Amino acid sequence: MGNPLPRDPIADAQRNWERHGWGDVAAPMAAITAIMRTQQILVARIEGVLKPFGLTFARYELLALLSFARSGALPMNKASALLQVHPTSVTNAVDRLEKAALVVRSPHPTDGRTTLIELTSEGRTLSKRATTALNAEVFGQSGFGDDDVEHLIRILGSFRRDAGDFTDA
Amino acid sequence: MGNPLPRDPIADAQRNWERHGWGDVAAPMAAITAIMRTQQILVARIEGVLKPFGLTFARYELLALLSFARSGALPMNKASALLQVHPTSVTNAVDRLEKAALVVRSPHPTDGRTTLIELTSEGRTLSKRATTALNAEVFGQSGFGDDDVEHLIRILGSFRRDAGDFTDA
């Protein structure tokens, strides 16, 4: 999307904040902006790896989640909660995965409101292949040192807990 | 979008990775997933603060960028490069900001291909008010400790440089 800039635009923004008398919040602003940009870079890498499999990140996450469920099936609302996305986003992803024959919808045996999402065997196979690719091409070459990974997990874990994502640990 | 989960879903995913024999990349996977989720939480907070101003994050970023330009004007392509988003995303944002009378498009004096985006006085005022709100309600209460902020800036700065965002420092 472009060549490298001569200067770090986020460091520049931080300097602008300080120059305008907002020095007290300039550093957190820079950290937050850096998280945004890093996420953008990571999504682009991940989507690049998944494209040959005909998957997007959202659909991959759903497949991976199902592949870890004992039965290979989960209620929609459970998937929504675990992936921490809006229920309508799950509806959307399931629609497309179902069209691709990677999952099927089935009624819940006892609760008439609930729909179960179930992995097909093609879905399970594709999930495994995509995970192997991601492990090799993204997670295995994250660009973060071991210490940095530990720092990130700790710092962001605290943040997510404080934000109300979960209650344990 | 939901109540807190009893357990950290990302820590669970990391355990699943280890259980499947991918222990060598489980930690980076968890760190990357945590960045994704953190970004999502932060965007939601920011959009919540900006909504009363009739702004989205994308539009705010453009206004803020313009407000730091000496003349209050920038070429579209410059804005695209500094915000590190696709040119069509800038076109989209400018369309809406222009409709809201917060910016205006004007032709470049010497290069007929280039369009300048210029802040109106309403745009400048709104940008200032929105920034004040974000500083108070988001950046000033980020939930990151001072040390964490420094860690994040350093770790993510390295990452972004290695990813080709910029060349200096």
Next chain:
DNA sequence: GCAATATACTAGGACATCCAACCGTTTGGA
């Protein structure tokens, strides 16, 4: 000087995300 190439922006399309509203199903209290 003119053709070939590069640059700047926009139009249209595919996806994803969220919100608001709606429709069945289930649950719980009067």
Next chain:
DNA sequence: TCCAAACGGTTGGATGTCCTAGTATATTGC
């Protein structure tokens, strides 16, 4: 028992992001 409230999912709409292609203007090279 029965109806209101809660729950689970989908539909429709607004935004944003990217990609591909197309138009117009600049720049380069022969």
